[in-house]
Amino acid sequence: MKYYKNIWLVEVPQYILVIFVILQFISMLTYSSGTFFDPLNHGYSFTRNFLSDLGRTESFSGNINFISCQIFNLSLIMAGCVFIMYFINVHNIFVLHKYYKLAYLGSILGIMAGIALISVGMTPSDLYLSQHVLSAKWLFRCFLGSSVCYSIIIIRSNIFKNNYAIGYMFFAFLIFSYIILSELGPDPKESELALTFQVISQKIILLVLISAVFLQTIGLKKLRH
Numbered sequence: 266m267k268y269y270k271n272i273w274l275v276e277v278p279q280y281i282l283v284i285f286v287i288l289q290f291i292s293m294l295t296y297s298s299g300t301f302f303d304p305l306n307h308g309y310s311f312t313r314n315f316l317s318d319l320g321r322t323e324s325f326s327g328n329i330n331f332i333s334c335q336i337f338n339l340s341l342i343m344a345g346c347v348f349i350m351y352f353i354n355v356h357n358i359f360v361l362h363k364y365y366k367l368a369y370l371g372s373i374l375g376i377m378a379g380i381a382l383i384s385v386g387m388t389p390s391d392l393y394l395s396q397h398v399l400s401a402k403w404l405f406r407c408f409l410g411s412s413v414c415y416s417i418i419i420i421r422s423n424i425f426k427n428n429y430a431i432g433y434m435f436f437a438f439l440i441f442s443y444i445i446l447s448e449l450g451p452d453p454k455e456s457e458l459a460l461t462f463q464v465i466s467q468k469i470i471l472l473v474l475i476s477a478v479f480l481q482t483i484g485l486k487k488l489r490h
Contacts (some may be wrong), residue, residue, distance in 0.1 A: 271357075273350045275486045281347045282475055288340040292319040295332040299325030302457050312461045315453075316471065317401070321391040334389060341386030348379035351478075352411070355485070364418045371414030378407035405444055408474065412437040415481075429484045436477035443470040 296309040296319055304325045306313070319337035324330040352375030359368035384400035412433055419430035446466050451459035 271354050273347075273354045275482045278347055278351050278478060278482050281344060282479055285340050285344050286475065288336050289316070289319075292333045292337040292340070295336065297324040297326060297328040297330045297333065299327070301325060301454065301460060311468070312464055313457065315390075315464055315467055317385070317390045317397065320386065320389050322389050323391055338386040338389065342383050345379045345382035345384075345386065348382060348478075349376050352376045352379065355481075358424065358485075359418065359422075362418075362422060362424070364422060367414050367418055371411045371418070374407045374411040374414065378404055378411060381407060402444075402447075405440055405447075405470070409437060409440040409444065412440065412477065425484050429480060432480050433477060436473055439470060439473045443467075 293309040293311075296314070298305075298307050298309075300306045300310050300313040300318075302313070304327065306326075309319070316337075318324070319330075319333050320341070321330050322334050324333075352372040355375075356365070356368040356372040359365045362368070381400045381404035385397060385404060388397040388400060390397045416430055416433040416437055419425045419433060443466060447463070450466070451462060453460040453463040
């Protein structure tokens, strides 16, 4: 079937995920220093700097953050475009299946998540904070809805093995937990401890997101055989 050979379902997402991770590390290395509580902190702190700090046009130290900003925001826009193409194509697998309506809903939410990710990359937090925060919130809410839809499909259909459903359900649970933590957890501006808690939580959910997408591409690749 043609959709099994669609590069937007396997090859491109896998390559972009690898490139995305590499660009995050490059952006961290080129960050012009400073945290919310310690503007004089040298370089990027893995436990006290949010990922969005990399996309600031000016770091907390007051220095221009041009290189890190360009690399980070470009990586988000690139990943968002790939997610959009992925979800535009992935629902085709379920066109002849009775769960195709749920797949459409999951893909619509996934496309919205991709758009939100692009929006995060286009709204540096030091220039457009309210828009940046709103985009980040909808990014995770849309991914949560999409992951729930596809978890149900995978469980009830025989297209994928159930271990992929378990992985996606676990992913959905962690996203939900992160949304609760970000909304009801400690304000990162209250103390360094609260900041560290929220920063580490953000990095964990990013790792989970990358792993979940990669897991699904592996499942789709196995459908070719």
